[in-house]
Amino acid sequence: MRKSRTLNLGTGSFVLLGFAALFFLTTQTTSRGLAIFGPAHYEVIAKFDNIGDLKVGARVSMSGVEVGRVAKIDYDLNDYKAVVILRLAEQYDKIPTDSDASIYTSGLLGGKFVGVTAGGADTYLKDKSEIQFTQSAFVLENLIGQMLATFTKSKADAMNPAADSKAEKAK
Amino acid sequence: MFRELWETFIEAVEDLGAVVHFLYRLVVNTPAVLLRVNLVSQQVFNSGALSLVIIMLSGLFVGMVLGLQGFQLLQRFGSEESLGTAAAIGLVKELGPVVTALLFAGRAGTALASELGLMRATDQISAMEMMAVDPIQRVVVPRFLGGVIAMPLLAAIFSVIGIYGAQLVGVQIMGVDAGSFWSQMRGAVSLKDVYEGIAKSFAFGVACSLIAVHQGYYAVPTAEGVGRATTRTVVTSAVVILFLDYLVTAAFL
Secondary structure: OHHHHHHHHHHHHHHHHHHHHHHHHHHHOOHHHOOOOOOOEEEEEEEEOOOOOOOOOOEEEEOOEEEEEEEEEEEEOOOOEEEEEEEEEOOOOOOEOOOEEEEEEOOOOOOEEEEEEOOOOOOEOOOOOEEOEEEOOOOHHHHHHHHHHHHHHHHHHHHHHHHHHHHHHHO | OHHHHHHHHHHHHHHHHHHHHHHHHHHHHHHHHHOOHHHHHHHHHHHOHHHHHHHHHHHHHHHHHHHHHHHHHHHHOOOHHHHHHHHHHHHHHHHHHHHHHHHHHHHHHHHHHHHHHHHHHOOHHHHHHHOOOOHHHHHHHHHHHHHHHHHHHHHHHHHHHHHHHHHHHHHHHOOOOHHHHHHHHHHHOOHHHHHHHHHHHHHHHHHHHHHHHHHHHOOOOOHHHHHHHHHHHHHHHHHHHHHHHHHHHHHHO
């Protein structure tokens, strides 16, 4: 009897320890503890021309404070735009309707997030309302393309006077 | 020579069939055994609690190595803060389940196989059959279930200790900021990663325990046969673990 009691105690504490570890993994190493779920949220829609590599679960922040997360990303074949559904916490329910949403990059190589800047209207965003003013993600390739284009253009401009002066010197 | 290869192949398929049939027998007998909590609890103790020390020590060192290596690598890109993410994802998804399962096969699998093999060699299993006690129900299924229950718990403990090991090296010794270590980890590790780890460790638990009890139960009843069963348990388990690892990873992509 005594032996079986210590044995059961050992098994019990092992199983407890194991479940404590599982609990730790699910709550402490993931963002579940910070996630906004249940009835205390509302969803607003924002349409972007280009969302870059924005992912479901990305942060939605106002002035750097997390107010929600990206709930769903879809493509609208009527306006040819990316539809991003933002799930905002119920406590932030006074966001003006003329606020604008932009996609930013956190850090140089970090992931994308949605930044919302408050507008000045007296009406507030409600569930399923749409943010009208949006700014697309900053795509590095496009920027490099533009930069190369201006660079080659200015270089071509710089080359021509040089060629002229050379020709003059040769004279 | 071609004929020999063919024979080996046929034998391997036959073995696989025997193992699957054995698994079916174990599963069919499981509900009856679940009512006898004491038998299962004793085996959870044998496979789980007794493997705890080796699992915790290995987890600590694996985590510390991850911390050191990860720091060296991430420092080149100036992103030491991602150390927590790298260590946690590595441990929860891959290293935790796989290393735990390999250690489990070495520590608990061999114990199961040699115990059952010796029971077979000393005619204890035949004696049970003589007394109309079903050895599958009385001896094999509790050991199988004990392994299946213990393995995911051990893997979770391994991962947690490993994360603290990485934190110990990264934060305490190398000076990564503790706040960014944990917050970056929380931002990057999703619940799906944790589920993947649990699914893997469960699959490994079934595979390791099944291989161990099958090898032990059908061991050749000699000293040499028991030894061979023990060795084959470890070798087969290791290969099957790594194969299943690939399958589960692909399934979760």
